[in-house]
Amino acid sequence: MDLKFLQELIMPAHTKIAMLIxxxxxxxxxxxxxxxELETAITPNLDALAALxxxxxxxxxxxxxxxxxxxxxxxxxxxxxxQYRIGRGVLEAVGLDIDLEPSDVAVRGNYSTxxxxxxxxxxxxxxxxxxxxxxxxxxxxxxxEDVEFQxxxxxxxxxxIVMRGPGLSSDVTGSDPxxxxxxxxxxxxRTPQAEKTARLLNQFVERARLVMEAYxxxxxxxxxxxxxxxxxxxxxxxxxxxxLRAAAIAVYPTYRGIAKLVGMQVLPVEGGTxxxxxxxxxxxxxxxxxxxLHIKETDLAGEDGDFARKVGIIEEVDALIPRLMALxxxxxxxxxDHSTPAVLKxxxxxxxxxxxxxRHVRADSIAEFGERACGRGSLGxxxxxxxxxxxxxxxxxxxxxxx
Amino acid sequence: MDLKFLQELIMPAHTKIAMLIxxxxxxxxxxxxxxxELETAITPNLDALAALxxxxxxxxxxxxxxxxxxxxxxxxxxxxxxQYRIGRGVLEAVGLDIDLEPSDVAVRGNYSTxxxxxxxxxxxxxxxxxxxxxxxxxxxxxxxEDVEFQxxxxxxxxxxIVMRGPGLSSDVTGSDPxxxxxxxxxxxxRTPQAEKTARLLNQFVERARLVMEAYxxxxxxxxxxxxxxxxxxxxxxxxxxxxLRAAAIAVYPTYRGIAKLVGMQVLPVEGGTxxxxxxxxxxxxxxxxxxxLHIKETDLAGEDGDFARKVGIIEEVDALIPRLMALxxxxxxxxxDHSTPAVLKxxxxxxxxxxxxxRHVRADSIAEFGERACGRGSLGxxxxxxxxxxxxxxxxxxxxxxx
Numbered sequence: 001m002d003l004k005f006l007q008e009l010i011m012p013a014h015t016k017i018a019m020l021i022x023x024x025x026x027x028x029x030x031x032x033x034x035x036x037e038l039e040t041a042i043t044p045n046l047d048a049l050a051a052l053x054x055x056x057x058x059x060x061x062x063x064x065x066x067x068x069x070x071x072x073x074x075x076x077x078x079x080x081x082x083q084y085r086i087g088r089g090v091l092e093a094v095g096l097d098i099d100l101e102p103s104d105v106a107v108r109g110n111y112s113t114x115x116x117x118x119x120x121x122x123x124x125x126x127x128x129x130x131x132x133x134x135x136x137x138x139x140x141x142x143x144x145e146d147v148e149f150q151x152x153x154x155x156x157x158x159x160x161i162v163m164r165g166p167g168l169s170s171d172v173t174g175s176d177p178x179x180x181x182x183x184x185x186x187x188x189x190r191t192p193q194a195e196k197t198a199r200l201l202n203q204f205v206e207r208a209r210l211v212m213e214a215y216x217x218x219x220x221x222x223x224x225x226x227x228x229x230x231x232x233x234x235x236x237x238x239x240x241x242x243x244l245r246a247a248a249i250a251v252y253p254t255y256r257g258i259a260k261l262v263g264m265q266v267l268p269v270e271g272g273t274x275x276x277x278x279x280x281x282x283x284x285x286x287x288x289x290x291x292x293l294h295i296k297e298t299d300l301a302g303e304d305g306d307f308a309r310k311v312g313i314i315e316e317v318d319a320l321i322p323r324l325m326a327l328x329x330x331x332x333x334x335x336x337d338h339s340t341p342a343v344l345k346x347x348x349x350x351x352x353x354x355x356x357x358x359r360h361v362r363a364d365s366i367a368e369f370g371e372r373a374c375g376r377g378s379l380g381x382x383x384x385x386x387x388x389x390x391x392x393x394x395x396x397x398x399x400x401x402x403x
Numbered sequence: 404m405d406l407k408f409l410q411e412l413i414m415p416a417h418t419k420i421a422m423l424i425x426x427x428x429x430x431x432x433x434x435x436x437x438x439x440e441l442e443t444a445i446t447p448n449l450d451a452l453a454a455l456x457x458x459x460x461x462x463x464x465x466x467x468x469x470x471x472x473x474x475x476x477x478x479x480x481x482x483x484x485x486q487y488r489i490g491r492g493v494l495e496a497v498g499l500d501i502d503l504e505p506s507d508v509a510v511r512g513n514y515s516t517x518x519x520x521x522x523x524x525x526x527x528x529x530x531x532x533x534x535x536x537x538x539x540x541x542x543x544x545x546x547x548e549d550v551e552f553q554x555x556x557x558x559x560x561x562x563x564i565v566m567r568g569p570g571l572s573s574d575v576t577g578s579d580p581x582x583x584x585x586x587x588x589x590x591x592x593r594t595p596q597a598e599k600t601a602r603l604l605n606q607f608v609e610r611a612r613l614v615m616e617a618y619x620x621x622x623x624x625x626x627x628x629x630x631x632x633x634x635x636x637x638x639x640x641x642x643x644x645x646x647l648r649a650a651a652i653a654v655y656p657t658y659r660g661i662a663k664l665v666g667m668q669v670l671p672v673e674g675g676t677x678x679x680x681x682x683x684x685x686x687x688x689x690x691x692x693x694x695x696l697h698i699k700e701t702d703l704a705g706e707d708g709d710f711a712r713k714v715g716i717i718e719e720v721d722a723l724i725p726r727l728m729a730l731x732x733x734x735x736x737x738x739x740d741h742s743t744p745a746v747l748k749x750x751x752x753x754x755x756x757x758x759x760x761x762r763h764v765r766a767d768s769i770a771e772f773g774e775r776a777c778g779r780g781s782l783g784x785x786x787x788x789x790x791x792x793x794x795x796x797x798x799x800x801x802x803x804x805x806x
Contacts, residue, residue: 001465001485009468052435362431362439362753362774378460378754378778389467393752400750401464401484402471402491 056379087230427743459782
């Protein structure tokens, strides 16, 4: 069942769908037999909503596979993340709010150090401070022949480079040896069409080396390592596939970027709290059919290994649920793009608790939103990419399949 | 896992499988938190059977997808409904008990009205009474050159036409503009092989127009609109794939037709009640290995929005279960081809409650047959096309896979 099949069944309706994503929602207990972050959180509003919902556990990409935000979100939006891929260079660039043009090439880069013999001594240049990194990136931004190189620091040693100009190709091999004590690899064209790109990239790297050498005081990096060359992924547009006027409400650039890549309208958010996001939802409720609302802090707390903070953020979001329900949405999804258990201090492969509310949903009568409650739900354990067709059906937006 | 793979594992046995399909079995509560039709029905026999069974919820075609009977039944019989499709013209024809030959072309048609300017004024000719429709269809049945046109009323304005003769192709575009206030479209060949078919169809439509014009009293229709050209789908034969002598017990022509298309032997049923069907089952028990028994009334009650009537029919079927169990079947499946919640007055996308009984089934010990009970069952939520391999295994009819 692909997007084309689904698109042929789409029919218009006046229903509204809200998708609330708590990043890294799924968790683990601190002790065997204990409760997860979501199970520990006191969530009367989500529990009441669960009682009227179908519950299940979503698998972002495949069993056992831990995902980054890119594939995790593509799945939530109904795209097979193994078929549709967003290159890392592109993800870094859109995460910095750079508007990519179809002919641009986005690159992921590292500030690093090499010794006198040209061997990489530290691929991350001792995690060079972001302030220094930003200063260097401004100096490295340049134009060679008819191609602009926009260099932007992501954080510390990590940077994104966007090449803009005629005749560029992403078919270039990277220079990052991916381990220390090896020399940087030559940037080489994989196809004749990529020769100009490779030639300019080598000039760019040599210029960067000279700029860093000439810089005073001596900077903590003296080399650039590049990889992850990509163009805009040109994904089928979410509003066109599903016939939905779609809005994204997210504070963090990466998620605003992913939403933009699938063609959602990204709404401005004043302030950075979950409550601020709900205010944007309320203000724009009349103008869209689909709302993607993203909460980042659950994931950050999980990455920091801060179980209690993750619990607190879930409780904060729970307190906002009545504001969503007061809008009388036809279908509500509450889920995450992946799990980030505090105990693991990072993303994990664990299926993600998922709630589907709607007046035509066959509710499970389980008055609890948590990992084990969702494990007993009638949605079962299912691919995250199935959420959208199920939500569309419940919004009465899919015609009957009659062969 | 395709049919060919399965066929290679088939081994003979003396076991018998009964598949009891209540059309549109799945439902929804009338009020949030209430019970569905099946949950409301008092079903002591099905509940007792459930206690000895594995339970689950089946998805006919894909998540969120609402199906017609055709794809719903193909899935129950183990055919991937996205791979194997029965065209609508064919479904109408087999539903009228017309034996299609491989070279026949089946067409779906509408009696309709056009105005003096040739614009369609009513695609359904005010739902022309079936008696009038049948009289016209008899008059339109004809032969042009070496091709017979058999015209048969399905109901009201809906008709099925079967073309029989040499050199026919279904690669013809339809004439139905699918909305009023547009002229009928020309019937055109999509390939050179279809030119004869298109030419004869245009002559047939012109002749039909003249017949209706000359008819007294003036009939409520003056035009035919045609679409859905198809040949016999030539599906792999159910008895050959599975090594089962397979019988179908169904009253309604559509289901008799689908069973015939997959090569089952369709048994005559005297009378039209569920009890009459069980009598046919008893009489023929010794002669077949697989029985498909179809109950239509659950779906009709659902389509009519009659919750109580659907409950009553389920209870009526429940009372017949002891007659089935008295035959000592090795494997019993009780399921539906899709859901038809009375509250939605139509087919829906909701997964279908499914019960699998057999002496080697790992029973769930859930003594209840209903949507939520099945949602807790160990079969989980699974594609309907998986029912057949699981049933065959439980009937000890599948050899070990050793690569």
